[in-house]
Amino acid sequence: MVQALQPAHENLSARVFEALQDAIVTGDLEPGTKLREPELARRFGTSRGPLRDALRRLESRRLVINTPNAGARVVALSRQQLVELYLVREALEGMTSRLAAANMSDTEIQELEVLLKRHEQEIQRKDGAEYFKQEGDLDFHFRIAVGSRNELLRISLCEDHYQLMRLYRYKFSNRIGRPAIALAEHQMILDAIRDRDGELAEILMRRHIRNARRNFEQHLIDTPNGENT
Amino acid sequence: MVQALQPAHENLSARVFEALQDAIVTGDLEPGTKLREPELARRFGTSRGPLRDALRRLESRRLVINTPNAGARVVALSRQQLVELYLVREALEGMTSRLAAANMSDTEIQELEVLLKRHEQEIQRKDGAEYFKQEGDLDFHFRIAVGSRNELLRISLCEDHYQLMRLYRYKFSNRIGRPAIALAEHQMILDAIRDRDGELAEILMRRHIRNARRNFEQHLIDTPNGENT
DNA sequence: TTCGCCATAATTGTTAACAATTTGGAGCCT
DNA sequence: AGGCTCCAAATTGTTAACAATTATGGCGAA
Numbered sequence: 001m002v003q004a005l006q007p008a009h010e011n012l013s014a015r016v017f018e019a020l021q022d023a024i025v026t027g028d029l030e031p032g033t034k035l036r037e038p039e040l041a042r043r044f045g046t047s048r049g050p051l052r053d054a055l056r057r058l059e060s061r062r063l064v065i066n067t068p069n070a071g072a073r074v075v076a077l078s079r080q081q082l083v084e085l086y087l088v089r090e091a092l093e094g095m096t097s098r099l100a101a102a103n104m105s106d107t108e109i110q111e112l113e114v115l116l117k118r119h120e121q122e123i124q125r126k127d128g129a130e131y132f133k134q135e136g137d138l139d140f141h142f143r144i145a146v147g148s149r150n151e152l153l154r155i156s157l158c159e160d161h162y163q164l165m166r167l168y169r170y171k172f173s174n175r176i177g178r179p180a181i182a183l184a185e186h187q188m189i190l191d192a193i194r195d196r197d198g199e200l201a202e203i204l205m206r207r208h209i210r211n212a213r214r215n216f217e218q219h220l221i222d223t224p225n226g227e228n229t
Numbered sequence: 230m231v232q233a234l235q236p237a238h239e240n241l242s243a244r245v246f247e248a249l250q251d252a253i254v255t256g257d258l259e260p261g262t263k264l265r266e267p268e269l270a271r272r273f274g275t276s277r278g279p280l281r282d283a284l285r286r287l288e289s290r291r292l293v294i295n296t297p298n299a300g301a302r303v304v305a306l307s308r309q310q311l312v313e314l315y316l317v318r319e320a321l322e323g324m325t326s327r328l329a330a331a332n333m334s335d336t337e338i339q340e341l342e343v344l345l346k347r348h349e350q351e352i353q354r355k356d357g358a359e360y361f362k363q364e365g366d367l368d369f370h371f372r373i374a375v376g377s378r379n380e381l382l383r384i385s386l387c388e389d390h391y392q393l394m395r396l397y398r399y400k401f402s403n404r405i406g407r408p409a410i411a412l413a414e415h416q417m418i419l420d421a422i423r424d425r426d427g428e429l430a431e432i433l434m435r436r437h438i439r440n441a442r443r444n445f446e447q448h449l450i451d452t453p454n455g456e457n458t
Numbered sequence: 459t460t461c462g463c464c465a466t467a468a469t470t471g472t473t474a475a476c477a478a479t480t481t482g483g484a485g486c487c488t
Numbered sequence: 489a490g491g492c493t494c495c496a497a498a499t500t501g502t503t504a505a506c507a508a509t510t511a512t513g514g515c516g517a518a
Contacts (some may be wrong), residue, residue, distance in 0.1 A: 011501060012299055036469070042267060047280075047503045048470090053285060060289025068240055069470060069509055084381040091324035152313040156385075240471060265499070276473045277500090298500060378480055461518080464511070471508070487492075 012046050017054035024063050024074050025166045031076035061160050079220050086213035090206050092157055096148045097205035101198035106145035112143055112190055123179050134169040138162055140186050231291055241275045246283035253292050253303050256393045260305035279302035289387050308449050315442035319435050325377040330427035333376035341372055341419055352408050363398040367391055369415050
């Protein structure tokens with residue numbers, strides 16, 4: 001159950017937007033759920049105006065799909081659409097890595113090293129691995145997006161596509177051994193960035209995401225009756 | 230001056246959205262223009278509700294920037310932001326071309342050939358070249374996006390980024406000789422797609438957009454005092 | 459039973475009024 | 489003159505009522 005909004009300061013529209021996005025991404029509102037304006041307005045303690053505003057903003061992030069005169073629903077990505085998302089990420093994050101190799105500060109690179117060291121320990125200890133490996137993975141990609149010094153790329157990835165990825169992160173948990181493989185891939189990407197080798201960083205990042213996609217596609221073959229349309 | 234909306238059928242919000250987008254992209258409302266809700270509502274013959282709705286949708290396409298409690302303005306891209314846009318296009322359209330080589334139908338490829346033949350004639354006759362070469366260029370890229378059979382890519386490019394490109398297409402008209410060069414690049418990309426050589430198609434498309442970006446960047450160096458921030 | 463139709467309820471779309479915030483400028487002081 | 493404060497006007501944010509559209513459910517006929 002979603003609770004009312006406590007933080008003041010911002011306008012209602014923005015607060016409802018964040019609360020709704022959180023409810024969707026955490027799975028509190030499951031994919032496909034009908035989003036009725038009067039009900040949600042009551043739940044968030046506001047009127048329908050700001051709520052509609054929030055729905056439009058969520059629609060632009062593809063977390064909500066709206067059909068005119070019929071209402072809004074939480075997005076339910078098909079397997080095909082998830083594959084499409086991987087392909088877009090492959091393209092965008094390849095470019096991101098290339099730019100990050102040129103533009104990331106030495107400090108940021110050192111912080112990335114620390115992050116990966118922590119991931120290594122997490123995986124060895126296997127504590128909280130199920131949860132952490134996904135959020136940690138996104139954190140790695142997130143920092144590279146920031147390091148690209150390209151705001152358009154950063155917003156596309158961090159504020160749009162990653163939210164969608166988070167929404168589906170629990171659906172297809174990576175297979176046994178994949179976290180360690182992913183970490184090794186992250187290490188290689190970081191090495192390339194440290195060497196300021198943009199071309200290699202791009203190639204490695206694309207291969208990394210391509211591997212994740214193929215892992216997912218294999219998962220589809222193994223379990224033909226998924227929960228997605 | 231923007232006129233009132235005649236087409237019925239759709240809801241007001243959608244009609245205002247399209248009319249406003251058109252006014253922005255055609256330059257009727259210049260970059261940086263303050264968008265006052267009461268004024269626009271009068272102009273489009275509606276109330277502020279649907280108008281705010283339209284503004285939010287334009288915001289999601291980056292054609293409008295909204296600062297809370299201070300109102301909305303037509304976007305005014307800086308030179309740096311335009312460079313960023315080229316880089317994003319390079320990444321996305323590279324992937325688009327790769328996928329189009331695999332997924333475009335033979336009919337679509339033939340239609341692309343017809344399109345390029347027409348461009349060739351247009352350039353030789355030099356009639357309407359100034360206008361056509363830009364819209365025609367976008368048409369070429371548009372069809373490849375469709376041919377990728379990736380809806381996420383198609384929407385990102387055709388409905389988001391291309392509108393921004395159109396908004397700035399008149400600002401930096403390609404230099405002498407560039408249209409012919411661009412056409413030759415288009416030809417090579419089409420050849421690769423016809424050969425179903427996705428890898429080559431991607432390389433060529435990226436080089437094509439990279440060339441356009443460098444052409445633009447050179448333009449920046451030559452004319453340091455641009456109209457953009 | 460099952461299909462289609464109609465009335466009713468629920469939901470979305472739109473409007474206008476009210477509240478809160480920001481902007482612009484007059485007037486005053488230094 | 490220059491800059492500050494404060495008031496007024498304009499603009500954005502929010503709400504609730506009304507209109508239009510869509511979903512629902514019962515009824516009757518084949």
